[in-house]
Amino acid sequence: MLTRRTFLTTSALLAGGALLAPLNGRQQPASAGAVDPKLIEDLVAAYRVLAQHEVLDGFGHVSVRHDRSASRFILSRSLAPELVTAGDLIEFDLDGNAVDARGRALYSERFIHAEIYRARPDVKAVVHAHAPSLIPFGVTGVPLLPVYHMASFIGDGVPIFDIRKAFGATDMLVSDAAKGRALAQTLGVKTCVLMRGHGIAVVGSTIPIVVGRSIYLDVNAQIQTQAMTLGAGKVTYLDPQEAQKVMEAGENRGYERAWELWKAKASRP
Amino acid sequence: MLTRRTFLTTSALLAGGALLAPLNGRQQPASAGAVDPKLIEDLVAAYRVLAQHEVLDGFGHVSVRHDRSASRFILSRSLAPELVTAGDLIEFDLDGNAVDARGRALYSERFIHAEIYRARPDVKAVVHAHAPSLIPFGVTGVPLLPVYHMASFIGDGVPIFDIRKAFGATDMLVSDAAKGRALAQTLGVKTCVLMRGHGIAVVGSTIPIVVGRSIYLDVNAQIQTQAMTLGAGKVTYLDPQEAQKVMEAGENRGYERAWELWKAKASRP
Amino acid sequence: MLTRRTFLTTSALLAGGALLAPLNGRQQPASAGAVDPKLIEDLVAAYRVLAQHEVLDGFGHVSVRHDRSASRFILSRSLAPELVTAGDLIEFDLDGNAVDARGRALYSERFIHAEIYRARPDVKAVVHAHAPSLIPFGVTGVPLLPVYHMASFIGDGVPIFDIRKAFGATDMLVSDAAKGRALAQTLGVKTCVLMRGHGIAVVGSTIPIVVGRSIYLDVNAQIQTQAMTLGAGKVTYLDPQEAQKVMEAGENRGYERAWELWKAKASRP
């Protein structure tokens, strides 16, 4: 594992260096300036927390909206989540253009993040993952539902994005703005959207919330699968009113108690 | 992980310092005095053992009744179980009031513990957990039964607490005395109670017993789920008489053999 | 974990010291002399290998027949498997009497080992475990069968011991010679015997073989459960002739390749 020192490596983003990047063309937008160091630290931790919980493996990514500009977000260069450090983070605009890529490869699916940030001003953080427990709910017609209070954030249901509907046979990737827009449209006002034969996109108003939702979405999917097997399909889910009450009471208290633990473990050598 | 030194950090409870806490109002009851150091050590170990066995994750808690007063119990401040040290433990009365909170956040569900201790003089330790294997048995109508001798402590059955019955649509939490009383009433004289769409509460006469029961309840749930799938629902459970004989013979010998191992692993850096 | 030094601690058995133990009564038989140090080393490793593979947890045990006397075998004192070192090993006769217990607590189920060694001269090592994957096959009437070549040693089937048949309602433990004899009788000439609502006993002609069989029995049970679910019960098992050919070819080559790895990992600090 990375040492704590590597983990805390400062990035150009943190130092505000990106501000100085020359604007060489329309592909390189201006930076919105230095990012809140706390967001950088939390974003790096989020990559590792989600890898440690096996929500992400060698693929998938997490981003945060820039705290100084609603039209910028921060995402890693193309890299396996567990290896991401602050130095790998890049600022993007909502067209998916990097402020200062310096030749580094980019995630082809950065449009998932860009278009969700464009469509949903309330969203400050986005996760895209291929968690194995969730794939079956995108390919069987069985709705993913909250089997316990920790998953109350899906009390309003989880929509399914089938890329085939609007784009025919593709390589399944949300690799341009049009596909990102279609995904964001299917997401609507919900907290997450299943992607048929591919994975999930989860959103939240903070990094701890989007990480917490991703982790408990995975746990809930595992429990629901077991419950449906055990009960031959007859399962009592959380009542929509109950789910709403949990959300009103603060949705697992913002996952703060768990986030403290997760972040501590992510920074261990 | 925490070092062994941190793990053994003495607490105010251990030193008896809590005795000196001023009684500033009705929310701050008097302390029953210093707690047996062995109980403190075992309670801290219990938090970590249950986290290592994934019975607890970032949420859930375990408590022990004060050895000097039946009307006091010890529980951590609001903290993820794996991070709990002796310094985080707080003494409570049976109304869920902290003797000396010193501004620290408290678990909102401490009433689970308080009301069970009030209702059950034989209970000396309580666990509240959201173990994924157990949730399905609270939402499917399939009774949790002892599929092997290690789970003989549920030979008399496991009642299910549905918070909706007495309290309507809630945020699912047992966050006041009335809800705690209702839960304790459903528990009755049993060793544990499932909470629909939420989790479990487990009780015991010692910390090793409540930890052992929590761990083997989880294992038994996993085995039962597999057995019901394999046998298309036809499973031979332990005969009630057999379960009783196991209990009479000393219920897995008080889990002492396993507890020695679990505690050793919990104290490793 | 234990350090390598602790792991190799010499025992009285190894030094032959047990030979000097006074014969104070009929409960203390004479020792057969010092045990082959290689057997001691392998037996200690076996406890840890089986714990690392989760075939054993805080309970269960493994023994080896004494290399100098067919009427003696070596088993740990009552201790969680992962903690066993050479100094914890005790010599027993086939009535389950310890040569030199020195007041140490003994496993109450040592009669599983004693009576199998008595009934089966070909058996040199015995494992008793509660592996979760195996319990369902003892309580559902679904026969455990070899779903792949690594489990060819059950090509002749796995008998099920139901302690209730001969002993009525018990605490489920094989805690005396009569119960041990009944178990050995059900085992017959097979390689293992399921114990209804309890676990398994596995036998072999060497420590690596009994450990390898225990591990692959567990893996085979997991695969078979998945296969039966996937195939709605229709599964093509190894043909008895195929299983026999694997056994004739040397049964996974005595597990030597895997044993080298397992033992190396067991001795890591």
Next chain:
Amino acid sequence: MLTRRTFLTTSALLAGGALLAPLNGRQQPASAGAVDPKLIEDLVAAYRVLAQHEVLDGFGHVSVRHDRSASRFILSRSLAPELVTAGDLIEFDLDGNAVDARGRALYSERFIHAEIYRARPDVKAVVHAHAPSLIPFGVTGVPLLPVYHMASFIGDGVPIFDIRKAFGATDMLVSDAAKGRALAQTLGVKTCVLMRGHGIAVVGSTIPIVVGRSIYLDVNAQIQTQAMTLGAGKVTYLDPQEAQKVMEAGENRGYERAWELWKAKASRP
């Protein structure tokens, strides 16, 4: 675990020393010369990556075709995958003869590799494994299909090799050239072939690709099993056209992003 130093131990193959080995008979073919050091490093990493992902356990193996000669390939001596270092690698010809065995035991199933390399000039790397998730698909008649984009490489289907068809009752091992040829024939132009009651053989044009395919074949099998249970058999798989588009777009980009992570973890002490 092995230290990084051990992990990078140079081998005779790397130094080209094998070139000097005397040709003592028809069992000892000439070497094709020193192997590209990058291939050696990647092959050693592959053994450990597949063990860390539990695709291999104490058995199974992975090989690479020699970069200087299409009629030579590199495979470990008979050894558990997790223990393999560069010094254990041996050069073989396509008849399964070792260039310089120096008395070391060989995998009896090296003919899987030899005959696939002979039949498939496009194949540069081969894995043989007994991954538990895959066995059920070889014994139930349920076809293994791509449930998500990461498994697009099986969009053309996975053939099943039943050794019984051409060879009757055997010990299940592909332990000679005739059996290897039959397996290669069943594989045909596909990316992998299930072996009934035994395991899988996977092929690829690079080591990262054959490792990536092995890992995601295992994940896909687990997801498909869950999806079929959840959906009572009704599952929407990747459309063949979609799978083809993923392959044309570069099949998970050659697994490069994941391979960087996997190799980094494999070289950690």
